[in-house]
Amino acid sequence: MDKKRFHDLLEGYFSGELQGSQLEAFEEALEQHPDWRAELDQHRAIESLMRGASSPAPPQALRARIMERVRAERESPAPARVEETARSRPSLMDHLRRFVLGWQAPALATVCLLAVVTYAVLNHPSPHSRVARGVSDLRSPSLDITIAPERPPAPTDRDRAGGRGYGETAAGEERADNKALPTITIGDADADNYNKFNRKAGVKGKNAPEPSRVQAGLELRRTGADAPSLPSPVLGVPAETAAKKPDSKPGGGAGGPQGVAGAARKSDSEALGEVAVLREKKAAAAQEGESPVSNAISEEVHNRLEAVAPPAGGRPVAVAPPAPAAQAVAAPASPPAVSLAAVPTTPATGGDEASRASSSGSYAVIAGEKSTTGEERQLAARGMTRLDLVQKPGGSPEGAAPTDDRLKLANSLGAAAPTEARTNESLAYGTAGMAPAAVTASRPASVFRGTVSMAGQYEKHADSPQVLVVCLGPQTSPVEGKLTLRVDQYARRSEDFRSLGYIVSANGSIPVVEQKPREVGAPSAAEKKAASADEEGLMKKAVSKDGKVPGQKAESREKEGLGNKERSKALVLAGAVNRPAVAPAVAPAVAPAVAPAVAPAAADAIRGMAAKTEGAKLKERPDTSQALEQMESYLRSRGVRVVRVPVDEVIADAKWDTANLGKAGAAPQSGTSPAGRKKLGSLLCTVPNRDMPWVLEELRKMGIELKPVAPSPISEIRSGKPAQLAESGRKERAGGRGGTGLSVAPVSLPPQASAAKKVTAPRVLEFRIDLYDLP
């Protein structure tokens, strides 16, 4: 018998259930194993303790109290319950009554209602069924049908070598298959070919269609005086202008895809004829046993073509793209009916004035709604409509200027508003420089206080992080309160909305968005903080060019006894106060190359932060840690990837300094280690290229400027090349001199990089922030 078996039988042994051989085996095991017996004795002792344990008696009054309650229940209506429960069984009527009065009946009714509604919805004629009806109309023999060719193949390398473009043969003649009427039958493959061609042909600028704006799908265009050409994201196949140069502008009209590929015009009958042609070709090919369609027009495309909607009353026809068909059907019907004046829609990309003017009315979406441009259709697919904002005549109640640069900027960057927001008269939003996306917003009755959340925007449009929020609701006063923007990718930054964008209220004014409404002319909270910091001597705005505060020496500031934490706060505060209203939207082509010498704006604050570290040993002291943590958290909050250099590596770096440049205090010129200062800590920072401009801007505002200096030995030590560095270190590191306790060195740039010398912009900017003690 093993221990487990012993334990299994234990309960039976105690309860006397063990009989015969089991009992004998159990007792034998107990004799053989004294420890088991000891365990059994313990169990017995515990059981006897439990059995002998006394429990307190109930209070004497409890019985009387229970009977009192019982009598009370008997006298009150409750006794009926006793009688009710005393009955043998509930009758059928009881069950029925319980069913009707209980939850089952309403639940059953709800289920039935849901079933009916579902049936009705499923049987409602959908846009798809309308398309099907359109197809049957399209097949009507009464239509005038002409023949259209299949799509010409993309130019080969030989064609391009001969200087010929799309639709031209090597002999310089127009392709035979390109002579027929234009057909806009673009599928994904065609779009890819077209883009590839444009890239190879070097077509750039606004005439080149943006790949992201190329939509797969079909579209039939109408021609004639009533429907001039327009820039469309949907590509067209060159037709009668096929022999033109790729950069020619057909019909004196738009740039954009047509400018490259030629105008794509056709009448309704011509367009509709293509369908029949394709159908005939398909039938003929089927008879010949060949592929029913050419390689340019795939079977899938052909099938899509059959889903063409009928022209409604001679109106233009458009075919929804296959994927977002449902969304396209639900395109917005009208321009924003809001107090903000809506101006004629302006395409964001491409197109000249003629095309803009003609953009309206040239297309119709399948549902027969108002014509839209390609861009608008893209917006419509997202349930949005482009807005152009103009100042409402009369200005704001506060007497704001009727025009504002920010408004202009917003218009120039583009804005879009959700259709639903307009209809609900609640809140419209726009993105400046971003593609509009789903935004959820909440708004109480009168004043917007909510959160705008956007998803998936930052990564796509990192260069333009501004967001424009347009309040289109019935607000009579400027938007008050704090509007918090939460872009998912921005979550790490947790920026207030005011840092990223603007709010344009319904009356056209652009209110100052503050957490609390403040009086006109009163300083903002940030300004108050700055002023307060000034009073405490943390920040001095009046800083001379050499970084010194007039009338106050560093020693006296140090005597104020301010801790590093406060100084770091002041440092951050300086950045916040001086933060630009608009972050730079365009990434620089060349990595910045500015001096590491800290600008005078916050020089004293930075000095103050490092002042306490004077005379520190080469190890990370608590105050150093604190300062680095402050800086680290600040940078992290700004989206900078920060790696704190371990203290041993910092020490190694300092030793390297000592070995190669002499004693730390004696180093005459050192790019990474300002003369006479000991390095106390380092932060290795990485910023994506797209974030570089505003990060640098922030650093500048903090009083830190960048200058390319020699790479830090830390990185070389990590890469295992300290010896080589030792040889060339002195030469490379002989450069500028840091003037304060912090220096920033972009470690990814070569030492000779400068603003004058063109340097290939790195994918990421790596820089190092070193904390030095002060002499």
Next chain:
Amino acid sequence: MPPVSESLRGREAGRSETPSHAEETRLVQACQRGDEAAFERLVELHLDRVFGLAYRLLQDYGEAEDTAQEVFLNCYRHMGDFRGESRLSTWLYRITTNLVKNRWKRQERRKELKHDSLDAPRSQEDARSLDPPDPAPGPRERAQGGEITQALNAAISSLAPDYQEVVALRFMENLSYDEIAEALGCSIGTVKSRINRARHLLRERIGYLLG
């Protein structure tokens, strides 16, 4: 709260006699007819057991008192549903354990919801409630017994509720496996398994005191 001396009467001293099955049946039938005196007699017969079980499970005199009162009120309200297929005591135990479980759940919720901040200002009364419990045994505990008894009570309290129930019913109320299974609404095998497991857990926790 009764005086300690009174409340600490041993179960043998204070517990009322066990009624015979015939007497119990007669009383139940009388109760179902609305005989208040019969119900009072039933209360008299079972109050000690019900209260004792509630106290063992809840380890709180006031809570046990409330629970016992609630048990008998429930019994009175639903006396018509009792068919006499089992002992009334078993039925009462079942009601008791169910009510105790409800109280445990409420206590758990209260624990989850209660977030006391040591920094938050509070009234004097609240401040008292935040005083850490005195680890020393109280007067009642000192009177109840020595270290082993305290350790045993603590060990039982530390068991999972399922184990506490079977321990109380088996070792303190002396119910059979069948009765326990009926009172708890589970199988006899489950009862045995729980008892065995609880026995080993208790030995693990207080075995060192027993040598």
